[in-house]
Amino acid sequence: MAPDTMRAAYVTRLGPASEIHVGSLPVPTPGPTDVLVEVEAVAVNPVDTYVRSGGYRTPVPLPFVIGRDLVGAVAEAGPGTGFEPGERVWSNSLGHDGRQGPSSQYAVVPSGRLYRLPRGVDPHVAVALAQPAATAYLGWFVHARLRPGRTVFVGGGGGNVGTAAIQMAAWAGARVLTSARPEDHERCRAAGAEVALDYRDRELAARLAAHAPGGLDVVWETSGHHDFALAAAVAAPGCRILVTAALPAEPAVPLRTLYTHDVSLVGFVISRASAADLAAAADLVNQMMVEGRLTTRIADRLRLEDAAAAHRRMEAGSVPGRLVVDVAEDPGSPALPTRSGRSGPQANRGGEVTR
Numbered sequence: 001m002a003p004d005t006m007r008a009a010y011v012t013r014l015g016p017a018s019e020i021h022v023g024s025l026p027v028p029t030p031g032p033t034d035v036l037v038e039v040e041a042v043a044v045n046p047v048d049t050y051v052r053s054g055g056y057r058t059p060v061p062l063p064f065v066i067g068r069d070l071v072g073a074v075a076e077a078g079p080g081t082g083f084e085p086g087e088r089v090w091s092n093s094l095g096h097d098g099r100q101g102p103s104s105q106y107a108v109v110p111s112g113r114l115y116r117l118p119r120g121v122d123p124h125v126a127v128a129l130a131q132p133a134a135t136a137y138l139g140w141f142v143h144a145r146l147r148p149g150r151t152v153f154v155g156g157g158g159g160n161v162g163t164a165a166i167q168m169a170a171w172a173g174a175r176v177l178t179s180a181r182p183e184d185h186e187r188c189r190a191a192g193a194e195v196a197l198d199y200r201d202r203e204l205a206a207r208l209a210a211h212a213p214g215g216l217d218v219v220w221e222t223s224g225h226h227d228f229a230l231a232a233a234v235a236a237p238g239c240r241i242l243v244t245a246a247l248p249a250e251p252a253v254p255l256r257t258l259y260t261h262d263v264s265l266v267g268f269v270i271s272r273a274s275a276a277d278l279a280a281a282a283d284l285v286n287q288m289m290v291e292g293r294l295t296t297r298i299a300d301r302l303r304l305e306d307a308a309a310a311h312r313r314m315e316a317g318s319v320p321g322r323l324v325v326d327v328a329e330d331p332g333s334p335a336l337p338t339r340s341g342r343s344g345p346q347a348n349r350g351g352e353v354t355r
């Protein structure tokens, strides 16, 4: 039985990270097709900061519990939901379109947006992968119509989305070329990239062309640092250029080259994905996590009390991996225990330690 109140990280108005409060809110009441989840951990995604600041416009109930992705256990579930109390679960589409976020001890999740956590999969790895890996699925299989044998480029292969995109494209039988800082090249190759190049290399287009003389079937610059002249130069006829992030500066788009080669610019956001597509993504993500074919970097594990600091770190620049907030942790405990009983950084199955 859930208590009446819970600890939560929330805002009462949209704005900077200093608007985030950690305090007590009523435990939400699930509707007939909802599930009440006792939250174990949440991930901190870039989009969490966009919604909190008001930069990404979406209906937000106030007070608004921040965040998007959770892992936890079913606390209460009606008979029509298909879930049982105690089942381990994850979700990646809260905190958007009028739904409350998950950075609280309990969260209501529509049953169609909740997925079982497979036995043996580390919950921190699952929550760190929840959004990047689902984005990879949507990119390759909903928007780029990836087929085995295609040759693709993943820009930003060392990032959360980029690494998941490499792993999923390689799983699907594609040949993957990527760009990353040299320190990340080995990780990119281990993820399944055949070729890893430095994203600062001035000869990047020529090197891509040398490795893919027939051109690239998909170009996905996951970092938002778009160079459409480069993309057009290396695109095979019919290529799809995926756009999932953008910097404030608007890059030039060589329209003549694109349309005369049947090249499409395809943009999408996971926020707008249907519950059916997200559920299909979750099936593959679960399968690949069980097979150990999706791995992630957990940059740091924090407490709910660190929610504002986590947002500031995201906004200050590139975090090497995913920040994970342990909601279930006792805020008074001095350091997070590892599974072996020691304090400090933790190596999980599928999760590298980066500190």
Ligand SMILES: NC(=O)c1ccc[n+]([C@@H]2O[C@H](COP(=O)([O-])OP(=O)(O)OC[C@H]3O[C@@H](n4cnc5c(N)ncnc54)[C@H](OP(=O)(O)O)[C@@H]3O)[C@@H](O)[C@H]2O)c1
Pocket: 046, 047, 131, 132, 135, 155, 156, 157, 158, 159, 160, 161, 162, 179, 180, 181, 199, 222, 223, 224, 225, 243, 244, 245, 246, 268, 269, 270, 271, 318, 319, 320, 321
């Ligand atoms: N549209 C969607 O559905 C969707 C879904 C998820 C995320 N996103 C967006 O996707 C973006 C990436 O998210 P993420 O979680 O993967 O971020 P991330 O983990 O910070 O990864 C970004 C990567 O880009 C690399 N990078 C930096 N400058 C680069 C350059 N000039 N060329 C190529 N790569 C460069 C970074 O490398 P260094 O470490 O060397 O800096 C880092 O590895 C964010 O803007 C996020 O909001 C969109």
